[in-house]
Amino acid sequence: MTNKNLLVVEHLTKNYPKFHLTDISFALAPGTIMGLIGVNGAGKSTILKSIAGLVTPDEGTIVNAATDNLAVMLGETVYYPEKRLATITAITRRFYPTWDAAQYRYYLDFFKLDDHQRVKTLSTGMQIKYQLAVAMSHHAPVLILDEPTSGIDPVSRQAIGQVLQHYVADGQHSILFSTHITTDLAAVADTITYIHDGKLLYTAPKAAFSAHFKQQFGLKATDPLSFDEIMLKIERQVLVDAIPD
Ligand SMILES: Nc1ncnc2c1ncn2[C@@H]1O[C@H](COP(=O)(O)OP(=O)(O)OP(=O)(O)O)[C@@H](O)[C@H]1O
Numbered sequence: 001m002t003n004k005n006l007l008v009v010e011h012l013t014k015n016y017p018k019f020h021l022t023d024i025s026f027a028l029a030p031g032t033i034m035g036l037i038g039v040n041g042a043g044k045s046t047i048l049k050s051i052a053g054l055v056t057p058d059e060g061t062i063v064n065a066a067t068d069n070l071a072v073m074l075g076e077t078v079y080y081p082e083k084r085l086a087t088i089t090a091i092t093r094r095f096y097p098t099w100d101a102a103q104y105r106y107y108l109d110f111f112k113l114d115d116h117q118r119v120k121t122l123s124t125g126m127q128i129k130y131q132l133a134v135a136m137s138h139h140a141p142v143l144i145l146d147e148p149t150s151g152i153d154p155v156s157r158q159a160i161g162q163v164l165q166h167y168v169a170d171g172q173h174s175i176l177f178s179t180h181i182t183t184d185l186a187a188v189a190d191t192i193t194y195i196h197d198g199k200l201l202y203t204a205p206k207a208a209f210s211a212h213f214k215q216q217f218g219l220k221a222t223d224p225l226s227f228d229e230i231m232l233k234i235e236r237q238v239l240v241d242a243i244p245d
Contacts, residue, residue, distance in 0.1 A: 006030050006141045006174045007051065012060035014046055021046050021198045024060070028142065031171035033164060034203075035189035036178040037227070039235055042195040044178040048074065048146050051176070064142055069098060071140030073131045073148060085115035085122075085130055096138035107133035110163065111156075124151045132160065136167055143167060145177040149184050157181070161188040182227035192227075196234065 007028035014021040021043040028034055036044045049055040051062055052072040064070065080088060093099040108115055111129035122130065128148060135143060148164075149157045165188055167173050179185065185192055185206070193203040204212060213230045214223060 004030060006065040007176065008061075008063045009047070009051065010061045010063075012047065012050055012062065013058050014050060014055060015058050016046075019043070019046075019198060021050075024195070024200050026193050026200065026203045028174045028176055029191075030141075030174055031168050032190040033168055033175040033177070033188055034191045034193055035185040036176060036193050036195060037180075037182070037185065037231065038195035038201075039231070043198045044195055045074070045146055047195070048072075048144050048176070048178060051142075051144055066141045069096065069138060069140045070144070071135040071138065071142070072144045073128075073135050074144075074146045079119075081120035082118060084118050085113070088119070089115060089134060092134055093138075098139045100137050100139060103139075104133060104137035107136060107163065110159070125153065125156055128152060129156070129160075132163070136163065139173075141173055143173065143175040143177075145175065147179055148177055149179060149181050157184065158187070164188055182231070185227050194230075194234070201234065 005027040009027070010025045012021065012024040019041070024043075024047055026034070036047065038044055046055055050057050051064065052070060052074065054074070089104065093101075093104075111126075111133060113126060113130055113133065115130075119127070128151065132145075132148060135145070143164075149160055152160065161184065164175055164177075168175055189206055191203065191205050192209045194201040194209075202209065202212060210225055210230070211221060213233075214221060214225050217225070217233060219225060
C-alpha cells in the first residue's frame with residue numbers, strides 16, 4: 001500500500017460503448033474524506049462501482065486496505081420492502097466478523113431510526129440513514145458512498161456530515177463520497193477530486209483545489225470562489241484547452 005494510503009486507484013479505465021472512463025488515478029489517505037464531483041454522467045458512479053467490485057475495469061489497479069471489509073452505499077433504495085430493518089440487519093451482520101452492535105445502536109439513535117419498522121414505511125431520507133448506519137457499523141477502513149446526502153434535508157445533512165467526520169477522526173478510516181451538493185464539500189471534504197467527461201481533471205486538498213482554480217481563472221487568492229462557480233466555469237468550457245485529451 002503506497003504511503004499507507006487506505007485506497008489507491010491507478011490508471012483505472014472502463015470503456016462502455018458510448019462512454020470512456022480513462023486513466024483515473026488517486027489515493028485516499030487515512031483519516032481523510034474525499035469528495036468526488038462532476039456533472040451527471042461524468043463517471044463518478046463508474047469509479048465507485050469499480051472500487052466496490054461491481055464493475056470490472058478494462059485497465060488499472062485498485063488497492064483497498066481491507067478487501068474483505070468493504071462498506072459501500074450506492075443508492076437510496078433498501079430492498080425487501082416488507083421486511084423489518086432488524087431482520088435485514090441480522091442477515092447483513094453475518095457477513096462482517098467486525099460487526100459492532102453497540103456502534104449500530106448508536107447510529108440508529110443518532111438518526112432517530114426504529115429498526116422494528118418495515119422498509120416500506122421509511123422515507124427516502126430514512127432509508128439512506130439506515131444504509132449509512134449499517135455501512136458504518138463494521139469498522140471498514142474505507143467507506144464508499146454514492147451521493148449520501150441526495151434527497152436529505154439540511155438538518156439531516158449536517159448530522160450526516162458530523163458522523164462522517166467522526167468516522168475518520170481516529171486517523172484509521174477514510175471516506176470517498178460523490179456529491180452534487182457542493183456545500184457538503186465545503187463542510188466535510190478534506191480533498192476534492194473533479195471528474196470531467198470520464199477523465200480526472202484535478203485532485204487536491206480542499207484549499208489547494210480552490211487556489212488552483214482561482215489561479216486558472218485569473219482571480220486573486222483572496223477573491224471568493226465557490227465550488228459551484230468552479231464547476232460552472234469548467235463546464236462552460238472556460239478551461240477547455242487545459243483539459244487533457
Ligand atoms: N452498464 C453500462 N453500460 C453502458 N454504459 C454505462 C453503464 N453504466 C454507466 N454507463 C455510462 O457511463 C457514463 C457515466 O455514468 P456514471 O453513472 O458513472 O456517471 P455519474 O458521474 O455517476 O453520473 P450522475 O451524477 O448522474 O450519477 C454514462 O454515460 C452512462 O450512460
